[in-house]
Amino acid sequence: MSYVVLARKYRPRSFEEMVGQDHVVRALTHALEQQRLHHAYLFTGTRGIGKTTVSRILAKSLNCTGPDGQGGITARPCGVCSACREIDADRYIDYVELDAASNRSIDEIRELIERAAYKPSVGRFKVFMIDEAHQLTKDAFNALLKTLEEPPDYLKFVLATTDPEKMLPTVLSRCLQFNLRPMAPQTVAEHLARVLEAEQVQADAGALRQLSRAARGSMRDALSLTDQAIAFGGGQLEESAVRAMLGAVDRRHAERLVQSLSERDGRAVIDECEALRAQGLSAAGTLDEMARLLQQMAVAQAVANGLDETDPDTEAARRLHSALAPDETQLLYSICLQGRAELSLAPDEYAGLVMTLLRFMAFPAMSADAAPPVGSGGRTAAAPLLAKRAEHRSVAVPTSAAPAARPQAAAPVTQAAARPVSSASPASVPVAAPRAASPVAPPEVPTAAPSAAAPNTAPANLPEAAPTIAPAAQPAMSRPVAAPPVMAAPAPAPVVAARPQPSAPARASAPDDGPPPWMDEAPFEADVLPVAASAASQRIERPVEPEAEPEHFAPAAPVERRAAAADRLAAIEVMRTPLGDRWAALTTQLTGSGAIAALARELAMQAELIAIEAQGGAEVWQLRVERETLRSTGLVDKLQTAVRGVLGAAVSLAVSPGVAQDSPARRDAEFAARRQFDAEQTIQQDPLVRAMLSQFNTARIVSGSIKPV
Incomplete structure (x- = not known):
């Protein structure tokens, strides 16, 4: 038998097996127990948090017949009847899953509506599940509206989407909406521990913490990463191996960077960034780890004993929380988040990392004590930021600037x-x-x-x-x-x-x-x-x-x-001149007749006629123009053509730089x-x-x- 990945093997098959979505499980369980069933459900949330799983469990609950074949609608499907087994295997004839990402046109929806006209073949209800429903076209949504609002008694709609903002308001108003939330790292780690215990795979706590954080609330991503980590570690999970696989940065690097920044030690910051480059560690991972550390420091600063003492990662935050003032902690946290998004714009990611960290050092330290200059390992003597902002807002002119008389x-x-x-x-x-x-x-x-x-x-x-x-x-x-x-x-x-x-x-x-x-x-x-x-x-x-x-x-x-x-x-x-009078009159004539416009008109307005010379039977008018952008060849040619058209003579314009008087x-x-x-x-x-x-x-x-x- 071929290997089944953990994400499919350990997909929940009942509401009791679901983790991290208690608010959805509770609402659906009570509705099934009281037979208060809606005709359309909408499940929203990020990828891999259980939208399709909830849809399948709901379909089993509606069609379960029990082990003896005499069961009815239940919140606890048996899992052994033909309906439960076939829905789990995705071959139940009355349960239809439509992927709207690839079947998004009105033709597919019309076909679905035609199938809705027929009663269930073997089950109690027909359940139509439309995944990634926000990708349906507007025409497809409009074609579905009437059936979605008043479906037959035997038909239930389940829509799932990762982007409810793109759903039509008319569709949202016809559905009972449930928002599935990203799962906390602790919840993910506990579930991974149970899965690995069932798989008889050795894993240390540090490896589970790394995997649960990398999943970012998605249980499917956590199980997929666990599969990868098992293969990477040769059948066991160790923190160092998982960290290397994920490209995560050790907390000690973040600690040293935060400590150096608190001391305004520029040399130490540069050396640490070079060490990260030499080890091939990710600049984005460094900023992520720093942001995580700063968040814990902010909690320690705001709430005494607010950190989980059982978590070994919080020890550094408890030790460093007094190194930065609370507002400096918030500032550095914001800089790390902003710099994380700007790394792709930098010449290389390590240059972006250095500039992000030096950006914090550009702000004065919050201590007013005398100290060595920035970069020497000590704090900079500077006024608080609020005083500095007030100083910038004030208008100050040295009194020595007053005239002597x-x-x-x-x-x-x-x-x-x-x-x-x-x-x-x-x-x-x-x-x-x-x-x-x-x-x-x-x-x-x-x-x-x-x-x-x-x-x-x-x-x-x-x-x-x-x-x-x-x-x-x-x-x-x-x-x-x-x-x-x-x-x-x-x-x-x-x-x-x-x-x-x-x-x-x-x-x-x-x-x-x-x-x-x-x-x-x-x-x-x-x-x-x-x-x-x-x-x-x-x-x-x-x-x-x-x-x-x-x-x-x-x-x-x-x-x-x-x-x-x-x-x-x-x-x-x-200081008016005869040539200036002639040029001003000509410019007025050109402008009034519409012969020049836009930049050509601006060239004529900013130019000063300083000389008229005869060369080979033609006149050369010397113009003085200050702005370099107006002295371009194209603009001069346009103005020259307009002047020739008005004067009816072969006139050439020569432009030289200088301030027009x-x-x-x-x-x-x-x-x-x-x-x-x-x-x-x-x-x-x-x-x-x-x-x-x-x-x-x-x-x-x-x-x-x-x-x-």
Whole structure:
């Protein structure tokens, strides 16, 4: 007799023999005992966990006649009657198994429906089992729906699938669904021990643990691997042989890697990876073993005595759980899982393993103690990760970057006044509502000695806040502004919104409680080309000195803002040339007629005509273009063809690299900036806006909210 593999030889033949699916066994057993039978069942779950086995046992339970031939529907089929024996041998005429992976079309389903019209030949029920049912076509599903919803009394449907998400909702609603779960390694190991005892094969506990983990919840895979391990080990199972067969990595390698990473010892990590390469051990298996160890470490960190002390693999986790902080353990665990998926993308798997482990070392250690640098075997002195994240989020500019001609701050300013306001956009400013004052008077703080360049000093009783700072590239502003640049309503009609204020004595005795929430919003982007944006993107910050009387605020602020806007406009002013006028007019004509589009149009807009030369009866126009991608031969040829078509003359275009000073794009940017400047001046000089700014000492104009019309 030929050898029968363990997965087939030890397939359960009754509900009592099934392991790991107690929830399904219990439901089906009670339904059979109470004769509460559904007409369609759907079993879902991964491969090798018992879907087909449950279907066969259910078919035997429905058709079992007992040893004496007088039995009825039962939850415990006898296994000796003709129905039980023939179903186990897969030759029972009233039990049909259809593999939908290879019989998925509507023709096979029509044939099945035709067979459903006839009563059982020898049994009590006809049972149609469709395996991998999610692979049926949509037409096949639709053809089955009516019969599946209202089958004859003698017909039962059993559907099995590994992917229930691909099943039609109309099919799911007609079935009683049971989800078979992957089995725990301990359950698999216990069943393997019983099978090997029946087979009289010697096996140690370590080998069974390796096989049960490699099965990943599938009992059929576990039995298949056991067959392979018996052949590999010559009739016995030893942990070392099973580990070699599976390509699994010894726990000691994972221990050494975790220990080295906890110490930030880069040399030890590299040496261990080289040792793994020399032994031919799998990089993926290394990350799997590390992830398993880190999971146990996390349990030991979160729950005292949470690990199984009888499991020898948990000893390393109990010993190493204090080597890493809990958040570092979680971080390294996530890195191992992510790196496991990225190994196929690396040049080779060992390079991927090294980069995965070094990724963890790129994060600072959670200890603030002084230590040697990374790679020397000790921890790195670094702030906690949360502090580092906060540091990255903050905006810090060295105070030494302030221009030398700028006056020194006479005293700390309020936090609301010291908040930096971006001038990245040439847009500028409607008036925003100030905050109400608090009845509590601020504490007094000492004032700094003013410099000679600053004739005025701020009051000494302002709340403490960080001083304002400015980039070195920004021109110096020697005159302080009474309040920070603020923002405004869209042009042309200025819209002013202000919150009612208390009386003047109440405001004088209370500090400002900070800017309104909308001051933290990002400024609007200017609708100009990068040339204009880069010239206007520098921040402008000035020391702010609140005045004792609100009416002193109005005269100084508009003058200061007008000067800043004029500086921005002068920075992008184009030096026009006759050749530039000619090229701009030609570009407008080409664009308006649709002769150029896309990148060819962009080339014309970014180009500057610098010379026209006569060569052999034809003109050669010299263009200067900064972007290399626009200087490609194909784009130049397209633009040249369009120019010849408009001019009706033989014109050749020669393109050279360089920054264009008088291009159509720069002219458009200048025009947009000038319109923006005029709109800003209209708002800033509006009498209503100036009256509001003078009346409310904390009013602000929203940067970027003014748009020309």
